[in-house]
Amino acid sequence: MSIARIAKPTITTSVLVSAFMFGLTPAQADEHYVFEAGHTSLQEWLMPEVPYPDNNKPNAERVDLGKMLFFDPRLSGDGNMSCATCHSPLFGWSDGLPTAKGFKSKVLGRASPTVTNSAYNSLQMWDGRKKSLEDQALGPMLSSAEMNVDLSMAINFLKGNSTYVQAFEKAYPGQGIKDETLAMAIASFERTVISNNSPFDRWIKGDKTAMNKQQVNGFKLFVDPEKGNCAVCHSAPNFSDSGFHNIGLKSWGQENPDMGRYAIKPINLMKGAFKTPTLRDITLTAPYFHDGSAMTLSDVMDHYETGGSVQTNLSPNMKKLTLTQTEKADLVEFMKALTSPQKPFVLPILPENAF
Amino acid sequence: MASKNIAAILSLVISTSVMAETVEVGQKDKKFTQDSLDIKVGDTVKFTNNDAFFHNVFSLSDAEMFDLGSYPKGESRDVTFTTPGEVEVECAIHPEMKMTINVQE
Numbered sequence: 097m098s099i100a101r102i103a104k105p106t107i108t109t110s111v112l113v114s115a116f117m118f119g120l121t122p123a124q125a126d127e128h129y130v131f132e133a134g135h136t137s138l139q140e141w142l143m144p145e146v147p148y149p150d151n152n153k154p155n156a157e158r159v160d161l162g163k164m165l166f167f168d169p170r171l172s173g174d175g176n177m178s179c180a181t182c183h184s185p186l187f188g189w190s191d192g193l194p195t196a197k198g199f200k201s202k203v204l205g206r207a208s209p210t211v212t213n214s215a216y217n218s219l220q221m222w223d224g225r226k227k228s229l230e231d232q233a234l235g236p237m238l239s240s241a242e243m244n245v246d247l248s249m250a251i252n253f254l255k256g257n258s259t260y261v262q263a264f265e266k267a268y269p270g271q272g273i274k275d276e277t278l279a280m281a282i283a284s285f286e287r288t289v290i291s292n293n294s295p296f297d298r299w300i301k302g303d304k305t306a307m308n309k310q311q312v313n314g315f316k317l318f319v320d321p322e323k324g325n326c327a328v329c330h331s332a333p334n335f336s337d338s339g340f341h342n343i344g345l346k347s348w349g350q351e352n353p354d355m356g357r358y359a360i361k362p363i364n365l366m367k368g369a370f371k372t373p374t375l376r377d378i379t380l381t382a383p384y385f386h387d388g389s390a391m392t393l394s395d396v397m398d399h400y401e402t403g404g405s406v407q408t409n410l411s412p413n414m415k416k417l418t419l420t421q422t423e424k425a426d427l428v429e430f431m432k433a434l435t436s437p438q439k440p441f442v443l444p445i446l447p448e449n450a451f
Numbered sequence: 452m453a454s455k456n457i458a459a460i461l462s463l464v465i466s467t468s469v470m471a472e473t474v475e476v477g478q479k480d481k482k483f484t485q486d487s488l489d490i491k492v493g494d495t496v497k498f499t500n501n502d503a504f505f506h507n508v509f510s511l512s513d514a515e516m517f518d519l520g521s522y523p524k525g526e527s528r529d530v531t532f533t534t535p536g537e538v539e540v541e542c543a544i545h546p547e548m549k550m551t552i553n554v555q556e
Binding site: 218219224321328337338339340341357361362363364365366369411412413 | 481503504505507509511518520521523543544545546547
């Protein structure tokens with residue numbers, strides 16, 4: 097327990113604080129893993145049950161409804177964009193683009209983050225401005241730069257479609273078709289987009305053959321603060337600390353750069369800081385970084401090796417890495433072990449147009 | 452008479468200052484070691500990072516606004532609270548880290 101009360105005269109603050117500091121013996125936070133398949137020291141890396149809010153417990157009706165809504169382009173201003181336009185199962189629930197394209201194909205400033213395992217995020221969006229999947233779901237619809245839909249018209253469309261009316265009534269009996277139930281259904285579907293069965297997961301569970309020697313070595317480097325230093329931010333179990341860091345990308349050095357989290361939390365440390373993305377299913381979601389500036393995982397490693405191209409307001413957890421070519425290759429191979437086996441995705445049949 | 456008054460004031464100042472406290476709150480496993488804390492005006496809170504990586508401490512509350520920057524394991528920063536009220540304290544790097552400090556008269 098590191099809380100202590102010390103009665104003191106304020107006039108002697110500095111003396112007593114110094115004495116207190118010298119007496120301080122914080123517990124060691126360093127984790128010591130045993131790098132053997134299934135070892136108990138590694139179990140914190142297994143994904144827990146998918147969390148959900150008390151008022152939106154997932155069930156089949158809610159997920160099925162959310163799936164239709166997620167893929168329905170009629171919920172966009174021009175009738176040609178759905179959530180899946182930028183968060184497509186074809187591209188690991190992202191879009192394969194450096195940065196997203198929105199309304200009228202306007203190129204936006206940030207990459208489309210994957211939906212995969214977003215159920216575990218404590219905050220949503222690159223800058224964390226949304227507190228939950230429910231809170232986030234309608235954001236792109238309302239944004240004039242993205243789906244650009246008049247939400248009241250979208251709600252009217254749903255209310256005028258008998259299939260949707262029935263589906264909403266089954267999913268949310270008596271609650272009606274409204275902003276809240278629309279968002280809740282989409283969030284329920286998004287909570288089914290989960291990666292938790294990768295070779296890494298199987299190795300953690302005890303399958304010695306799930307990762308090869310190179311990948312196990314890559315994992316060692318990944319968690320070693322003196323080598324990859326990756327887990328300082330990409331931490332267990334979802335390879336994200338749900339935190340915000342300025343990683344010194346070249347785009348940060350441009351004129352009028354994206355200020356990231358600072359727009360939401362005006363703390364100096366947050367200038368140019370963005371949320372740590374999960375690395376699960378990482379092989380499916382290139383290009384990488386919030387600005388899409390790294391095309392491959394090797395490019396990612398090259399960036400981190402430099403300790404950041406732009407040092408201004410750099411995250412204090414960033415540092416220049418000393419890695420051999422073999423070690424960098426091992427780290428890349430390890431990240432490739434974070435992708436779960438992919439199954440064909442069955443698209444929903446959308447409710448018919450009713451004219 | 453004047454000297455008596457001065458002595459009384461001095462006595463009051465000394466007794467008040469003796470009551471001021473420093474309270475330590477740790478940052479451990481990406482959590483503050485206290486969810487909430489009751490202190491008095493004039494008390495100091497020492498925020499100590501016990502994690503192996505950098506933390507930040509800040510508050511944007513009206514009662515006390517501060518930003519202690521970022522610092523590594525084993526280091527501390529102090530804040531003396533001078534205004535009564537409820538102060539929400541967070542780590543900007545790790546937004547799940549939150550606590551409330553109730554500063555009482």
